[in-house]
Amino acid sequence: MAKKDPTDLTVEEKLKTLYQLQAALSAIDEKRALRGELPLEVQDLEDEIAGLTTRVEKIQNEISEFQRAITQKKGEIVDAEASVARYKAQLDEVKNNREYDTLSKEIEFQSLEIELCNKKIREANTRIQEKKNELQANEEVIAERQGDLEMKKSELEEIMTETRAEEEKLKEKVKDLESKIETRLLTSFKRIRKNARNGLGIVYVQRDACGGCFNKIPPQRQLDIKMHKKVIVCEYCGRIMIDPELAGVKIEKTVSAEEKKTGRKRAIRKTASSKKATDANDMDE
Numbered sequence: 001m002a003k004k005d006p007t008d009l010t011v012e013e014k015l016k017t018l019y020q021l022q023a024a025l026s027a028i029d030e031k032r033a034l035r036g037e038l039p040l041e042v043q044d045l046e047d048e049i050a051g052l053t054t055r056v057e058k059i060q061n062e063i064s065e066f067q068r069a070i071t072q073k074k075g076e077i078v079d080a081e082a083s084v085a086r087y088k089a090q091l092d093e094v095k096n097n098r099e100y101d102t103l104s105k106e107i108e109f110q111s112l113e114i115e116l117c118n119k120k121i122r123e124a125n126t127r128i129q130e131k132k133n134e135l136q137a138n139e140e141v142i143a144e145r146q147g148d149l150e151m152k153k154s155e156l157e158e159i160m161t162e163t164r165a166e167e168e169k170l171k172e173k174v175k176d177l178e179s180k181i182e183t184r185l186l187t188s189f190k191r192i193r194k195n196a197r198n199g200l201g202i203v204y205v206q207r208d209a210c211g212g213c214f215n216k217i218p219p220q221r222q223l224d225i226k227m228h229k230k231v232i233v234c235e236y237c238g239r240i241m242i243d244p245e246l247a248g249v250k251i252e253k254t255v256s257a258e259e260k261k262t263g264r265k266r267a268i269r270k271t272a273s274s275k276k277a278t279d280a281n282d283m284d285e
Contacts, residue, residue: 012228014181015202015242018189021177022202028170029199031163038156045149052142059135066124066131073117073124080110080117185231192238202240204247213237 009017087107094100178186193201196212203211205225210217215236217225225232226243233240244250 011230016246017177017180018202019242019247024170024173028167031167035159038152042152042156045145049142049145052138056138059131063128063131066128070121070124073121077114077117080113083110202242204242204244204249210234212239
């Protein structure tokens with residue numbers, strides 16, 4: 001059987017198909033709501049772990065740089081000590097005070113260089129220890145977050161397993177229904193649904209009011225909705241409106257205040273009439 005062109009559908013068929021689409025999309029929303037904040041929590045944990053891992057790598061690089069600096073300073077100390085030993089040996093061979101003063105200054109300079117290098121090494125070792133403590137703290141946090149992530153992923157996977165099959169069926173249904181709706185109307189419906197806080201793009205009339213924003217609908221507009229002659233949207237919230245009968249929803253008839261008042265008056269009149277009849281019977285007796 002050839003598939004019916006969406007543009008050939010009557011307004012009634014379009015509205016009915018739209019409402020079926022809304023029902024399927026709402027069911028998917030409910031399935032996703034079961035997951036709650038888990039997907040976001042999983043994403044946040046993964047982002048945090050990634051940030052901490054980058055931080056750990058940076059700390060490790062800083063430790064390596066300090067260690068290289070220590071190695072370099074130790075080499076400079078060895079060179080300086082060798083220079084001091086050489087200059088001291090030359091002191092025994094000096095021929096005048098000028099040479100002696102020059103060698104003494106070189107020895108003093110190299111000794112200061114050794115002290116400076118040792119100071120730099122001590123500072124570097126202190127920084128290395130601080131960085132190692134920081135590294136350990138970050139690694140502990142990563143391990144803790146990794147445990148939380150595995151637990152959240154397990155919970156999410158369990159929920160996904162329970163709902164995946166049904167959600168896939170609903171997605172197929174949505175795809176099929178969307179193919180039956182003309183593009184312009186479908187685009188409008190999706191835009192309305194996106195802007196609606198509860199995700200409802202089409203609603204049925206409830207107690208003479210819009211089922212989305214609950215603002216009262218004038219009687220003439222309600223009649224237009226029941227006629228199914230054109231697509232009508234709520235003038236307050238912009239949602240497409242459909243009558244309950246077409247939506248397949250049974251609405252219990254509500255008794256208006258006026259009807260209740262009339263009913264009470266009738267009951268009072270009936271009671272009064274019954275009392276008069278009883279009094280008349282008593283007089284006859």
